[in-house]
Amino acid sequence: MVKLNKTFATTFGLTAALALGIIGASGCQDNSAAGGTTGTAGTTGATAGGTTAGTTGTQPNASPRPTPQKDGATIGDPIKIGLVASQNGDLKPWGDDNIKGSQLAVDEVNAAGGINGHQVKLRIEDSNSTPETGKSAAQKLISDGVVGLLGEVASGITQQMEIVAFDAGVPLVAIGATRTDIATLGSNFFRVCYTDDLQGPVMAKFAYDYLHLKSMAIMTDNKQPYSVGLSESFRKAFEEMGGKIVDEQKYQSKETQFSSYISNLKSKNPDGVFLSGYFTEVGPIASQMRTAGVTVPLLGGDGWDSSELITSGGDAIVGNYFCNHYNNEETRPEVQKFLADWKAKYGGVPGTTMGALGYDGAKLMMDAIKRTMDAKGTKSKDLIAALEDTVDFPGVSGKITLKGHSGNPPKRALVVKVTKTGQSFVKAYEPDEVMKK
Amino acid sequence: MNLVAGLDFSILPQQLVNGLLLGSIYALIALGYTMVYGVLRLINFAHGEVFMLGSYAALFTSWLLGFSPEAVRGVDRPSTWVNLVVMLLVSMIVCGLIGVLIEFLAYRPMRNQPRIASLITAIGVSLFIQYAGGLFLPQSPPPAISEQVNPYRNEKVSIVLKPAGQEIVAQAADATKKAAIAEKAYDDAQKAGAPADKVEQLRNDAQIASNDASRLQTQVSSQTSGLVIPYGQLGMLITTMVLMAVLWFVVQKTKTGRAMRAVAHDFDSAALMGVNVGRIITITFMIGSALAGAGAMMYATVLRTPLSPFLGVQPGVKAFVAAVLGGIGNIPGAVLGGILMGIVETLVVWLDGLVPGLSGYKDAVAFVVLIAVLLFRPGGLLGSSKVEKV
Numbered sequence: 001m002v003k004l005n006k007t008f009a010t011t012f013g014l015t016a017a018l019a020l021g022i023i024g025a026s027g028c029q030d031n032s033a034a035g036g037t038t039g040t041a042g043t044t045g046a047t048a049g050g051t052t053a054g055t056t057g058t059q060p061n062a063s064p065r066p067t068p069q070k071d072g073a074t075i076g077d078p079i080k081i082g083l084v085a086s087q088n089g090d091l092k093p094w095g096d097d098n099i100k101g102s103q104l105a106v107d108e109v110n111a112a113g114g115i116n117g118h119q120v121k122l123r124i125e126d127s128n129s130t131p132e133t134g135k136s137a138a139q140k141l142i143s144d145g146v147v148g149l150l151g152e153v154a155s156g157i158t159q160q161m162e163i164v165a166f167d168a169g170v171p172l173v174a175i176g177a178t179r180t181d182i183a184t185l186g187s188n189f190f191r192v193c194y195t196d197d198l199q200g201p202v203m204a205k206f207a208y209d210y211l212h213l214k215s216m217a218i219m220t221d222n223k224q225p226y227s228v229g230l231s232e233s234f235r236k237a238f239e240e241m242g243g244k245i246v247d248e249q250k251y252q253s254k255e256t257q258f259s260s261y262i263s264n265l266k267s268k269n270p271d272g273v274f275l276s277g278y279f280t281e282v283g284p285i286a287s288q289m290r291t292a293g294v295t296v297p298l299l300g301g302d303g304w305d306s307s308e309l310i311t312s313g314g315d316a317i318v319g320n321y322f323c324n325h326y327n328n329e330e331t332r333p334e335v336q337k338f339l340a341d342w343k344a345k346y347g348g349v350p351g352t353t354m355g356a357l358g359y360d361g362a363k364l365m366m367d368a369i370k371r372t373m374d375a376k377g378t379k380s381k382d383l384i385a386a387l388e389d390t391v392d393f394p395g396v397s398g399k400i401t402l403k404g405h406s407g408n409p410p411k412r413a414l415v416v417k418v419t420k421t422g423q424s425f426v427k428a429y430e431p432d433e434v435m436k437k
Numbered sequence: 438m439n440l441v442a443g444l445d446f447s448i449l450p451q452q453l454v455n456g457l458l459l460g461s462i463y464a465l466i467a468l469g470y471t472m473v474y475g476v477l478r479l480i481n482f483a484h485g486e487v488f489m490l491g492s493y494a495a496l497f498t499s500w501l502l503g504f505s506p507e508a509v510r511g512v513d514r515p516s517t518w519v520n521l522v523v524m525l526l527v528s529m530i531v532c533g534l535i536g537v538l539i540e541f542l543a544y545r546p547m548r549n550q551p552r553i554a555s556l557i558t559a560i561g562v563s564l565f566i567q568y569a570g571g572l573f574l575p576q577s578p579p580p581a582i583s584e585q586v587n588p589y590r591n592e593k594v595s596i597v598l599k600p601a602g603q604e605i606v607a608q609a610a611d612a613t614k615k616a617a618i619a620e621k622a623y624d625d626a627q628k629a630g631a632p633a634d635k636v637e638q639l640r641n642d643a644q645i646a647s648n649d650a651s652r653l654q655t656q657v658s659s660q661t662s663g664l665v666i667p668y669g670q671l672g673m674l675i676t677t678m679v680l681m682a683v684l685w686f687v688v689q690k691t692k693t694g695r696a697m698r699a700v701a702h703d704f705d706s707a708a709l710m711g712v713n714v715g716r717i718i719t720i721t722f723m724i725g726s727a728l729a730g731a732g733a734m735m736y737a738t739v740l741r742t743p744l745s746p747f748l749g750v751q752p753g754v755k756a757f758v759a760a761v762l763g764g765i766g767n768i769p770g771a772v773l774g775g776i777l778m779g780i781v782e783t784l785v786v787w788l789d790g791l792v793p794g795l796s797g798y799k800d801a802v803a804f805v806v807l808i809a810v811l812l813f814r815p816g817g818l819l820g821s822s823k824v825e826k827v
Binding site: 088089090092093210211212213222249250251252254256257259260261263264266267269270271272279280283284287291292293294295296297306307308310311312314315351352420421422 | 445447448451452455456458459462506509510511571576578579580581582583584585590591593641644645648651652654655656657658659665667736740741742743745747751782783786787789790794796797800
């Protein structure tokens with residue numbers, strides 16, 4: 001409508017540069033944003049990379065881990081434990097649930113008289129969803145004298161925290177960091193979630209044995225190391241069982257139109273499709289697949305876990321399956337008690353599994369502190385030994401045994417089915433069933 | 438299927454349609470960029486954020502209309518087209534007002550400053566809205582508009598060029614029947630409390646039958662050569678075209694449009710001729726932002742992407758590139774640029790069959806196309822680049 005202005009060239013030059021800047025910035029957001037979507041996000045930003053290296057949960061003492069040089073903080077009164085969580089930025093939804101879960105656990109212990117008569121103080125610092133801020137948050141908490149650290153939900157941030165915690169000799173209990181190889185960084189590292197080595201084989205076994213799907217296509221979110229790693233481990237396990245991967249389409253986080261990938265995939269006639277990405281894309285992908293006439297079963301990892309999956313996926317996502325840490329419908333007493341307490345304190349049910357895992361992390365830490373104090377231990381160093389000694393801790397997300405597992409507890413994984421109102425439990429896999437070495 | 442070196446040509450027509458539909462989204466947002474640039478010579482970087490706010494406006498409206506996640510969980514709520522129109526209007530009005538507000542608060546004080554000051558302000562506004570949105574807008578978990586608000590969600594236009602073979606159609610129908618029978622047998626056994634191993638056996642049979650059925654149905658669909666166009670996306674394409682035409686009419690044929698062109702041509706002279714420059718600029722922002730609102734409502738409703746305060750960043754950048762590609766300041770150019778971008782991206786994904794891994798470079802390819810076009814036509818495809826007399 002308008003003719004070109006004389007200053008177009010200069011303006012364009014500038015804006016092009018600025019636009020590139022914005023693209024760069026959006027790139028960063030992409031990394032941490034979707035990295036955050038379940039908190040089990042493999043990595044954010046700085047630590048993107050493969051997920052399969054390192055020790056596995058079922059291999060006792062696969063490799064010796066370095067031991068911290070320092071003894072760490074002293075257990076005081078009140079007993080201070082630190083939590084690094086994303087109160088801002090893209091991981092906020094998972095950080096919020098983590099905080100709520102951990103706070104619930106601490107309040108519960110305090111209401112019951114604390115640990116051996118000492119009240120527990122949960123100090124919370126914001127990681128702003130970035131590894132750099134997460135690192136300085138951990139430093140701040142350690143200089144405040146916390147005896148142990150909790151966090152984070154994303155592996156990239158957790159890795160930076162572990163570096164700080166290791167130097168200070170303070171134990172770190174990770175909440176949702178599933179990247180396998182972080183555990184090799186030091187003997188002070190523990191986690192309450194399963195690792196990425198487990199999810200792929202679980203879903204491969206479920207697809208092959210339970211659903212009888214013999215040829216699968218994969219859709220991978222190429223911008224998410226979590227998704228790339230999960231696709232890889234699924235492919236490997238599925239092919240080892242004798243299944244065939246007929247196609248792999250690679251999209252990128254924050255895309256909204258997937259019809260071109262779906263057209264490609266449809267022409268390969270798979271029995272089922274494995275969607276290793278996050279629910280933010282999985283929902284739209286599922287509905288666009290059904291529109292395009294692809295009616296085969298869809299499967300995925302814990303990246304699907306969100307109460308919003310059903311809103312974005314609609315009817316198309318109902319009846320499909322994914323792997324999860326725990327399920328609100330489980331009848332185990334730990335789960336029922338946790339949900340009742342959560343409802344009393346916050347109302348509703350936790351929107352993500354990070355509520356339960358945050359609760360388990362804090363509970364595990366406090367349990368270990370009690371055992372340390374009972375054994376007349378006073379230092380973080382003793383707390384590390386107590387954590388390492390954990391056997392069959394009754395977590396909301398299942399039993400946690402850390403003894404002899406190099407920080408990676410062998411945990412059960414659940415396969416759940418998406419229903420119109422949430423998820424329904426289908427099948428549980430014990431780690432021994434799927435991990436063979 | 439005529440496979441040539443890993444390329445499946447039978448899906449090419451569908452891929453071109455996919456590209457056209459993707460491009461129509463870019464085009465709709467690009468229209469707003471181009472309008473503001475045309476009149477003010479200002480790249481309104483906050484346009485993507487107006488888009489984001491528009492999608493939230495549509496979300497809240499859908500909640501008020503009774504389609505909140507709690508209200509639709511587990512039930513099928515009927516909806517009509519009226520809801521969609523209400524959402525569209527609310528989103529357009531909200532965005533129009535926000536656009537005016539941004540112009541009034543952020544750009545107007547900068548009007549007599551060097552252009553670079555406005556540009557930096559625009560980026561500031563964009564970041565401000567993103568992070569302020571982070572404080573106030575629901576994002577935990579990222580909300581999406583329920584599909585139930587859209588009564589046409591399952592409707593699609595299917596153009597069949599050559600139907601799938603009768604044999605496979607018959608097989609699929611047969612398998613679907615068998616699956617239903619097996620499913621019923623399994624259900625009955627479960628209800629009757631049959632022994633566990635018997636139930637498990639029936640579950641396996643039902644599962645295998647249902648796998649066969651879904652695989653064959655998918656095969657029928659993939660062997661039918663033709664085009665599938667969902668109503669929602671068709672609606673987006675048509676809306677884009679209609680809005681482009683309306684916009685072109687307003688700018689070229691109305692008095693306000695003439696004033697706009699006058700302001701675009703020369704600010705000061707237009708003011709001297711009695712054009713109320715401030716008012717024209719306000720109207721420009723209002724129209725441009727309302728277009729973003731229309732785009733946002735359809736984007737959030739049809740594609741049902743979960744919303745976040747950073748939602749506008751990626752479409753914003755793509756649409757900006759589309760506007761530049763088509764010739765920024767030029768209305769048909771914005772649409773052409775958007776559609777071209779969409780088709781290029783889609784074809785790159787299709788070519789992934791020939792060059793594995795290529796689809797990861799689709800944004801890069803889109804930018805290469807932009808650079809190539811600008812090398813030969815610095816003003817963009819439809820923009821006129823005049824040699825300036827010095």
